[in-house]
Amino acid sequence: MDVKKFFFDKLKSSPCSSANNSCACPSASACGSNSQKTDRSHQLEPALQKESSRRDFLKIAGIGASLTMTGCGALSGSSEKKELMGLKWQDYFKTNYRLMNESERQKTVERLEKMAELEHKTHYEISDKAPVPKVLFGYAFNISKCEGYGECIEACVKENNLDRESGMQYIRIFEMKNGNMNFESANSKFMHEVPQEGHFYMGTQCFHCEKPPCTDVCPTGATWKEDDGIVVIDYDWCIGCRYCEAACPYWGRRFNWAAPQVPENEINTKQHYLGNRLRKKGVMEKCTWCVQRTRNGQMPACVEACPTGARVFGNLLDPNSEIRKIIETKKVFRLKEELGTEPKFWYYMD
């Protein structure tokens, strides 16, 4: 049905415009005479028949303005600016990291390095190293050994270029009262000499589950589990909906409410595309088991920094690795086992 015609007909058949004087208006004079009504409907008719031009005008104006602005940006400014604009354009339209082949990944990280040079005059080494075959990473935490020193937190923040402004930490060390393991009443923001009498310490971070609920709920495919077991995020595909944060039972994931601030001289320039490269406002991030280090054979920063040796890291597929021996020999447990997330992070005691 033609909507415009319907309204036109309605106008024509409205009580005020009909021949008999059963007008709903309070007084004949306020409404105007019937003849005037008929005049108005005549005036409206051409307007209703013509295509709605205001919407079209706004549409064209909007596109024109944005084109002009980008055009102005492209035309004016140095060649460096033009190059940066071009790279940003390419970066915006890149495909999902998982769908790229090796050369595309190489190009992607090179492009990011170039963008950093043009924009910030800094030289980063962004790696695209793939998972090492025959490796499945696992992690163990000795709760008899943790004294709450927090060296792991410091090392993690520095290694992974975490936002200093909000004090973002992937690792949380809980100070728990002896006698039970109650995270509800535990304190992760303690600031006094440690270890404190009558308390013990437990650390949590992303547990890199084998059946991660966070990757199931991501609407854009920005997060997934790699072949070596590390759960990663592509910061350029994340839209910041925080579904993953809601899905994680352990609060392993962090959201950037503001643009992360890292002092220039403290930026770790050895980065990985899926790891510690600089993030932006509105994206998720989390512990990546220092993917930029572990795929090169190094230990994660937290493991290396712990002064008491409470943290153990290794390859679960190697039957002679410490991690494998620990889960086979020691009394180990994981958090929230009943949820079936199968975290690859075990706790044990001496």
Added chain:
Amino acid sequence: MKTKLFHIASLIIFTAVLGCHKTSSEHHSVLKEKLDTMTWQGPEELSPLPGTVTIKNKVAVADSKNGDFFTETRTDKLVQKNCLNCHKDGRIEAVGGKEADSHWDLQKTFKHAPSQVMNCTTCHNSSEITQLKMLNGEKVGMNQSFQVCAQCHFKQEQDWRLGSHGKRLGSWTGERTIKNCASCHNPHKPAFEKRWPKTFNKNLMHFSEAAKK
């Protein structure tokens, strides 16, 4: 009506039979499956990883149960080296007139075990001062000091060899070099000290600065 009832009944029985198939409480574990199928069957050669660091100063430790490994040397890390500067012929008594305590710090701060259990010569070899000794008098070098500790702390030694106690150096793969006992524990005061925790949380940092004053 009868056929309908029959259909419903058979459906219920069919579902029940299927449902009872897995009676055990062990539900399917993805991780367990991976570990069962993908664990290395023999020694594997991982492609060379550029970040692997080989520790230079190390000594070999034989271990048939856990596999041979390495541990750090001690001789290059001793605070008071050259015992023979004062203990001229290697004996504990021959201090050449330097009785004015070179080991004053240890005498005051020694906290390892009660005097009934331990004194200097429990571990230090009084006839050969550059060496240590076992409880039966056998001589042991500084680089094998972990053997001395293991006499009493055998439980920790077992865990240390396994990998659940102590710390691995360098890489998570390849040659295994771990810290030895004295790398972390001062033999004269082995317990870890209390300290203020590190934090990057600005609110907590203010609090800690104020409290420390």
